[in-house]
Every structure is written in structure tokens, then in C-alpha cells.
Amino acid sequence: MGDTAGMAVPHFMASGMGGIRTAGDLVARMEYSKNMKVDKAKDYVAKKLGLSTLEIADEYIMRELREELKIGVVTGVPGAPRGIAAKMNIEKLLDIKINSCEKFRGMLKN
Amino acid sequence: MNNEKQELYDAMIAYKVPGIQAAVDKARKAGMSPEEIIENLGLGMTEVGVLFERGKLFLPHVLSAAAGMKSAMDVLGPEMLKNGTASAVKASVVMGTVEGDVHDIGKSICSTMLQCAGFDVHDLGRDVPKGDFIKEIKGGCKMCGMSALMTTTMTVQKDVIEMLKAEGIRDQVKVMVGGAPVTQAYCDKIGADVYGESASETTRKAKELKI
Amino acid sequence: MTEYYTRMGDGKRVLMSKDAIFADLVAGSADAADMGGIPDLTSAEIEKLFEIISDKNRVVGVEPGNEVVLTYDIGQLDFTGDNGNSGNGVDVGRLESALLHERALGADTFELAHADYSIKPVKPVISNEMQTMEEIQNEIVAPYFYGAMPNMGLYYKPDGPYGNPADLMREYKIEEAMDQAEKAAVHLARDIEYVSTRLVAAGADGFNFDTTASAGDADCVGTLNGVKALRKACPDTYINVGMSGESVMGIHGMIEFEGQVVAGLYPHQQVKLAEKAGANVFGAVVNTNTSKSLAWNLARSVAFTKVCVEKSSIPVHANMGMGVGGIPMCETAPIDAVTRCNKAMVEIAKVDGI
Numbered sequence: 001m002g003d004t005a006g007m008a009v010p011h012f013m014a015s016g017m018g019g020i021r022t023a024g025d026l027v028a029r030m031e032y033s034k035n036m037k038v039d040k041a042k043d044y045v046a047k048k049l050g051l052s053t054l055e056i057a058d059e060y061i062m063r064e065l066r067e068e069l070k071i072g073v074v075t076g077v078p079g080a081p082r083g084i085a086a087k088m089n090i091e092k093l094l095d096i097k098i099n100s101c102e103k104f105r106g107m108l109k110n
Numbered sequence: 111m112n113n114e115k116q117e118l119y120d121a122m123i124a125y126k127v128p129g130i131q132a133a134v135d136k137a138r139k140a141g142m143s144p145e146e147i148i149e150n151l152g153l154g155m156t157e158v159g160v161l162f163e164r165g166k167l168f169l170p171h172v173l174s175a176a177a178g179m180k181s182a183m184d185v186l187g188p189e190m191l192k193n194g195t196a197s198a199v200k201a202s203v204v205m206g207t208v209e210g211d212v213h214d215i216g217k218s219i220c221s222t223m224l225q226c227a228g229f230d231v232h233d234l235g236r237d238v239p240k241g242d243f244i245k246e247i248k249g250g251c252k253m254c255g256m257s258a259l260m261t262t263t264m265t266v267q268k269d270v271i272e273m274l275k276a277e278g279i280r281d282q283v284k285v286m287v288g289g290a291p292v293t294q295a296y297c298d299k300i301g302a303d304v305y306g307e308s309a310s311e312t313t314r315k316a317k318e319l320k321i
Numbered sequence: 322m323t324e325y326y327t328r329m330g331d332g333k334r335v336l337m338s339k340d341a342i343f344a345d346l347v348a349g350s351a352d353a354a355d356m357g358g359i360p361d362l363t364s365a366e367i368e369k370l371f372e373i374i375s376d377k378n379r380v381v382g383v384e385p386g387n388e389v390v391l392t393y394d395i396g397q398l399d400f401t402g403d404n405g406n407s408g409n410g411v412d413v414g415r416l417e418s419a420l421l422h423e424r425a426l427g428a429d430t431f432e433l434a435h436a437d438y439s440i441k442p443v444k445p446v447i448s449n450e451m452q453t454m455e456e457i458q459n460e461i462v463a464p465y466f467y468g469a470m471p472n473m474g475l476y477y478k479p480d481g482p483y484g485n486p487a488d489l490m491r492e493y494k495i496e497e498a499m500d501q502a503e504k505a506a507v508h509l510a511r512d513i514e515y516v517s518t519r520l521v522a523a524g525a526d527g528f529n530f531d532t533t534a535s536a537g538d539a540d541c542v543g544t545l546n547g548v549k550a551l552r553k554a555c556p557d558t559y560i561n562v563g564m565s566g567e568s569v570m571g572i573h574g575m576i577e578f579e580g581q582v583v584a585g586l587y588p589h590q591q592v593k594l595a596e597k598a599g600a601n602v603f604g605a606v607v608n609t610n611t612s613k614s615l616a617w618n619l620a621r622s623v624a625f626t627k628v629c630v631e632k633s634s635i636p637v638h639a640n641m642g643m644g645v646g647g648i649p650m651c652e653t654a655p656i657d658a659v660t661r662c663n664k665a666m667v668e669i670a671k672v673d674g675i
Binding site (some may be wrong): 002003004006007008009010011012013014015016017018019020021023025027028029031032033035037038041044053054058071072074082083084087090097098099100101103104 | 355380381382385386387388389390391392393399400407408409422424426427428429455458459460461462463464465499521522523524525526545557558559563577600601634635636637641643648651652653654655656659660663664667672673674675
């Protein structure tokens with residue numbers, strides 16, 4: 001490890017996808033759920049979003065799009081879905097299942 | 111004689127006890143002195159350490175080579191005593207991971223390598239109270255190896271050095287420091303004598319001290 | 322002669338000439354090639370590394386479009402940092418830490434961690450960990466793992482029931498040492514299955530095995546068997562296997578996973594075993610030598626990691642923390658060095674993530 005300002009921030013600045021500022025969480029989900037290497041994962045996410053692979057790491061484009069798609073935004077927006085609600089929308093967008101959403105659904109009474 | 115020297119070296123790297131014994135017997139029959147035999151076995155043992163560090167040999171192999179060395183010493187030691195030549199046993203070393211730190215593996219490997227190189231190792235384990243290092247040094251250990259794997263515990267190495275100064279025995283002992291966050295610069299800063307990047311580097315530097 | 326500001330492996334700033342930097346780049350690559358039996362970096366790659374290292378800007382970065390996934394390990398401990406890992410010493414809660422990483426630090430994934438960050442101590446507090454996992458999953462959007470070190474050292478005396486192999490070896494009890502290591506590995510695999518399956522049941526996206534093989538080859542085998550059991554029990558869970566060093570230390574020497582002796586394996590070989598066990602992503606580690614330059618360390622790290630990426634069928638994330646991946650062993654890692662290592666690892670080694 002190392003201190004956060006010296007390790008986390010520089011890595012984020014140098015090459016980070018951007019997490020929920022952009023589409024980093026979505027690309028990560030495809031790497032982990034389907035063993036996709038990064039180029040393939042970015043391509044998959046870009047197609048689902050109707051964007052290019054360059055655009056999915058573009059904050060300007062992704063800020064509005066995430067809010068429209070209700071998949072979680074990085075700033076505090078009252079009423080914007082977060083947590084399980086946002087992840088349920090991500091499941092539909094990426095055509096995958098997310099464990100915490102499955103557990104949540106399992107807890108609901110029929 | 112060069113053949114015998116090479117065979118001693120090769121036998122150590124092959125790390126089989128019978129092979130080492132056979133090479134020692136052959137060297138003795140060829141008239142090589144015990145000191146010379148030990149020197150060449152030592153060169154082989156150093157290479158064994160390097161091969162371990164590079165992932166080509168593993169700890170059981172290192173210990174097997176050391177067992178071969180020990181068996182050679184069982185024969186050569188009495189002969190050296192009879193001849194009145196110097197003892198082959200190197201200085202006593204107290205080793206330990208410092209107080210508050212429970213990381214053990216790196217220190218244990220370093221102790222093993224030092225033992226294989228002929229040092230009399232007193233390994234106190236991990237989370238060693240500072241005073242226990244001092245006790246061992248007062249008891250005759252000429253070298254003190256301290257490992258620390260955390261940035262929060264590496265400062266204990268400095269504490270022990272300060273205790274040695276306060277006791278007036280700093281000059282009687284060579285202090286070696288190591289562990290993931292420890293560097294040469296830190297070693298210099300706290301006034302230690304030796305920094306070991308790895309177990310084999312520490313052993314090499316310990317041997318160079320010629321204590 | 323023009324000289325460039327660069328760093329040593331302990332983070333100290335030094336001035337080096339172009340020739341000296343090139344010589345260290347070639348030597349670092351050659352050391353990796355010699356140790357791992359892998360190809361040297363090409364002259365074009367060495368040239369590109371020189372460009373990155375000698376860049377006049379304080380901070381460098383990848384070209385737009387070359388971004389990769391950024392994962393974080395060690396959970397909240399990078400803020401709390403009470404276990405010697407150079408954290409900030411801020412006593413932040415685990416929910417707050419998760420959301421700060423997601424919303425303020427650009428994390429593409431994050432994880433929950435126990436203060437000790439080892440598998441074994443999680444067992445007695447598993448219900449607490451499950452509840453916290455459930456709570457944070459309700460709030461977080463990014464993939465959220467549980468992370469822990471297999472840390473098989475905790476299974477040896479005085480912490481655990483098994484004899485310490487390194488101590489037994491020093492007494493020439495080689496067979497007993499090997500036997501104890503094998504027993505500890507079985508115990509570790511059992512604990513991994515116990516802890517990881519429960520956390521997945523609590524909604525974890527997956528499990529991050531951090532610093533695998535820190536106690537040597539038996540630790541590696543125990544972990545891989547634990548991963549295999551987790552994969553069997555939870556076919557869809559995300560599994561990250563991160564290593565502790567570039568080579569698996571041979572404390573046992575002969576212990577095998579799926580018919581393969583694991584001691585002495587390098588990243589490009591380790592990754593194949595992680596794949597077999599069922600990992601989705603492999604975390605490659607290459608250690609930094611504090612006495613060598615950034616150029617030497619970075620070329621060496623890139624050479625090892627590049628081959629690992631090429632050989633791997635699953636994504637490879639380079640471990641890029643203090644003292645690994647070419648980054649200096651320095652608590653406050655210089656950002657010029659960190660960003661240079663990052664760019665090189667992404668654009669030359671072609672990693673899928675950091």
C-alpha cells in the first residue's frame with residue numbers, strides 16, 4: 001500500500017477508468033463476471049451504452065447518461081437511485097446478474 | 111586440486127548429503143586442507159542461497175545442503191582442532207522480529223541462511239521484547255539481526271540501538287536490519303551496521319564482517 | 322551531458338544520464354528474463370520506457386482511450402492504517418470508506434476488510450462481517466468485494482496448531498516441516514471456504530485473496546484449493562487472486578496444485594494455476610529492489626508482467642502499491658514515480674487493470 005494521496009489518487013489520475021464518474025464500475029463488472037480482458041469489456045459496455053470506447057471514460061458524456069439511465073451518479077443528487085436500485089438498473093443494462101440484487105430480491109415477500 | 115574444488119562446489123549445489131560427503135572424502139585424499147575444503151563448500155553454500163532467492167532451489171534443498179555441510183564439519187572440525195587451526199564456527203548471532211510485529215517468515219529464512227553459512231544462530235522468534243536482544247548480546251552474541259515488516263514497528267530497531275548505546279555495549283555488536291519497509295537509507299539513519307535486502311544478501315554481508 | 326531527475330527503489334531522487342538510465346532499463350529487463358526464463362523487453366519497449374521515465378512533466382498518464390480498471394485492496398485500512406501499511410490514521414467507518422472510495426477516489430471496485438486483514442480472524446466475527454456487507458451493499462454501486470490475506474503464518478505456532486516449518490527445518494526435521502505445512506494448507510482451504518461462502522451469501526460481489534503465498538508454497542496451494550471450493554459453491558461470484566511476490570517461495574518445496582509443483586513459479590506461471598482454480602482476475606506482483614533505480618525496477622516489473630498478460634486467459638491487474646510493480650518502497654510514494662510506473666504497466670505490459 002502507501003498513503004492514499006500518493007497511491008490511490010495518482011493511479012486514478014494516470015489511468016483510472018473513473019468508477020461511477022464514468023463507466024469504470026461497468027467495465028470492472030464485465031472483467032469479473034465474464035473474464036473479459038479490458039478491451040473486450042470496454043467494447044461490451046460501449047455497445048450497451050451506444051457509445052465509443054473512448055466516450056465511456058469521458059466524464060462530460062457519462063455524467064448525464066448515468067443520471068438518465070438511473071445507474072448511480074457520483075455527485076449527491078436527491079432522488080437519483082443508488083445502491084441496490086442503481087445496481088438493478090445496471091443488471092438490465094449489461095444483461096448480467098448482480099449478487100446483492102439477487103439477495104435483495106430473495107428477501108422480498110411474494 | 112582444481113577438480114576437487116569444483117567437485118566440492120558442485121556437490122553443495124546438488125545438495126545431497128552423500129554426494130557432499132563423497133566430495134569431501136575425495137578432497138581429503140587428494141591432500142586438501144580442512145580450511146580449503148570448508149572454503150569451497152562455503153562458496154557452494156553461498157550459491158545455494160542465491161539459487162533459493164531466485165526460486166531455483168527451495169528451503170528443503172538449502173537445509174539438505176546445510177546438513178551435508180554439517181556432516182563435513184563433523185569430520186573436519188576435530189581434524190582442525192587436532193591441527194590447532196582456527197575454529198570454523200562463526201560468531202553467534204541473535205535474530206528476531208521486533209516487539210509488536212508477528213511476521214516470521216522472512217526472519218526465519220534469514221536465520222536459516224545464516225545457520226547454513228556456519229553462524230551460531232539464536233533465533234528468538236517474533237514479537238521479541240527489546241530487552242531480550244540486549245540479554246543475548248550481553249551473553250556473547252556478536253551480531254544482532256532485527257526484522258520489521260511494518261512501518262509502525264521498524265522504529266523498534268532504532269530503540270534497540272539506542273538501548274545498546276545506553277548500556278555502553280553498542281561497539282561490541284554489529285547490528286543488521288531488514289524487512290519490507292526497511293531500506294539502506296533507514297539503516298544509515300538509525301545507525302545500524304548492515305542492511306539486508308534479502309536473506310542471501312544479509313548472509314553475504316554478515317560473512318564479509320569477518321567476526 | 323543532459324541528466325534527468327528520477328528515483329531510486331527507496332524513493333530517493335537522483336540525477337541520471339540517458340546512458341545510465343538505458344543501462345539500468347536493459348539490466349532490469351535482463352534480470353527478469355534470467356530469473357523467469359522469459360524474453361527480454363524489445364528495444365522499442367526499452368525506448369518507450371525511457372521516454373516515460375525521462376518525461377519532463379511531474380505527472381504522466383495514459384493516452385485517452387487507454388484507461389484501465391482501477392481496483393483497491395485492503396478496504397478501509399488505507400484510511401485507518403493502524404497495521405503498518407502506511408494508512409492515513411483517520412478512524413473512518415467502513416461504510417464511509419466504501420462510499421468515499423467510490424465517490425471521491427475513482428474506485429472501479431472496492432472491498433470490505435477486517436482490521437487484521439487475514440482470513441483466520443474473520444471466522445469468529447463472521448456474522449458481524451456479513452451484516453456490514455449487507456448494509457454497505459445497500460448503498461454502494463460499484464462492485465464490492467470482501468478482501469483478506471490467506472496469511473497461512475497464522476496457522477503455525479504460536480498462533481496456530483501446526484509446527485513452524487522454517488523452525489523445524491533449522492532443526493533438520495525436513496519431513497516433519499513438510500507435513501505440518503501440508504496440514505496447515507488443508508486447514509487454510511477449509512477456513513477460506515467457510516468465510517468466503519458466507520460473505521457471498523451476504524451479498525458480496527466476490528472475494529479478493531490478497532498477498533497469496535506470503536507464507537510460501539503451501540500457503541499458495543491452500544489458497545488455490547480454497548478458491549476452487551469457493552468457485553464450486555458459488556459459480557458466479559467474482560474472484561480476484563492477488564500474489565505476495567514475484568516468485569512462490571519454496572518453504573515446502575514439493576507441494577502441488579493440480580499436479581503442478583508451485584514453488585518457484587513466476588507470474589506467467591502463477592496465473593495459469595489461478596485460472597485453473599477458478600479466478601476471474603489475477604493480481605500480478607513484482608517486487609521492488611530498494612537499492613536499484615526506478616529504471617531498473619520498472620523494466621524488470623514490466624518484463625515479468627507483460628509475459629503474464631500474454632500467457633493469461635483471464636484479465637491481469639498489476640499490483641501497484643508501495644514496493645511493488647516498480648513503485649519505490651516509500652510510505653509517501655513520489656507521484657512522479659507512481660504515475661510513470663502506472664503508464665508503463667498499462668501501455669507496455671498491457672495490463673487489464675491496476
